[in-house]
């Protein structure tokens with residue numbers, strides 16, 4: 001932009017699988033997760049200014065306050081250099097919904113301010129301190145994520161996928177869902193993954209994986225079962241699963257016609273839900 005404004009996309013994160021394989025003495029859980037990003041997301045705009053400020057706009061702006069805990073301001077302060085910027089967050093993603101909106105906002109803020117201020121990104125430890133999902137959100141590549149979210153194997157661009165996201169407009173607390181998980185030590189994903197560009201095989205492989213947080217999230221918010229049933233019942237749905245700690249669920253479709261028919265049908269049958277059609281984010 002000519003006025004010096006820098007724009008960074010904060011793509012929604014989808015945990016295609018999420019295996020919880022252990023728990024650390026500090027209570028953080030060890031994960032084995034295949035993560036992708038969608039072209040749908042929030043947007044961060046940063047413009048030169050004398051002081052740091054944040055304005056929130058967009059469909060979910062009313063669900064967030066501009067306070068010191070906002071992940072965008074925490075990310076800005078994490079550079080440690082007192083500098084100014086007028087930041088605008090366009091909040092298109094539901095809040096506390098398992099698709100990493102806050103984490104993606106923090107990551108996009110870091111990228112945008114590093115460009116605006118012409119400074120390096122904060123170090124890996126600082127990025128992780130903003131949230132376990134912030135490191136993975138630093139790029140939009142398909143990623144195998146392990147550790148507590150800090151060990152990342154970047155796998156390149158995600159294959160082309162026709163996705164529908166549904167959130168029943170219920171926020172779920174990540175900490176409580178982890179706390180309610182019965183078994184903390186579950187099997188990891190198999191080491192060998194088929195070629196992601198062999199889509200049929202790949203989707204079949206993902207269908208054999210799990211989201212271990214789905215059962216405790218279903219207990220906390222039983223409506224998630226209705227979302228999964230409604231998605232699975234759509235023609236051409238090849239996989240329906242919850243993302244992250246919920247409550248957003250994703251479904252993959254055979255083609256874009258099936259995807260758009262499903263989204264239309266769900267908007268009619270459940271006008272109270274948030275329903276979004278999307279695909280893989282560009283890298």
Ligand SMILES: C[C@](O)(CO)[C@H](O)COP(=O)(O)OP(=O)(O)OC[C@H]1O[C@@H](n2ccc(N)nc2=O)[C@H](O)[C@@H]1O
Pocket residue numbers: 015018027028029030031033098103130131132133134147148149174175178244245
């Ligand atoms: C469930 C996932 O969305 C999967 O991608 C993430 O692991 C959650 O990442 P996040 O929302 O950035 O999580 P944080 O804000 O760091 O942590 C929120 C709470 O979730 C729990 N938490 C989070 C990550 C992790 N590996 N183990 C945990 O037990 C902790 O109780 C923590 O207090």
Ligand SMILES: Nc1ncnc2c1ncn2[C@@H]1O[C@H](COP(=O)(O)OP(=O)(O)OP(=O)(O)O)[C@@H](O)[C@H]1O
Pocket residue numbers: 064069070071072089094095096097098099100101102103105133174244245246
């Ligand atoms: N910019 C922000 N956007 C969204 N949530 C924020 C933001 N700043 C702070 N938060 C707080 O962070 C918490 C988690 O929000 P977020 O939308 O990232 O959840 P999530 O999608 O469940 O994340 P994850 O999938 O990483 O667990 C909420 O309680 C919210 O109030």
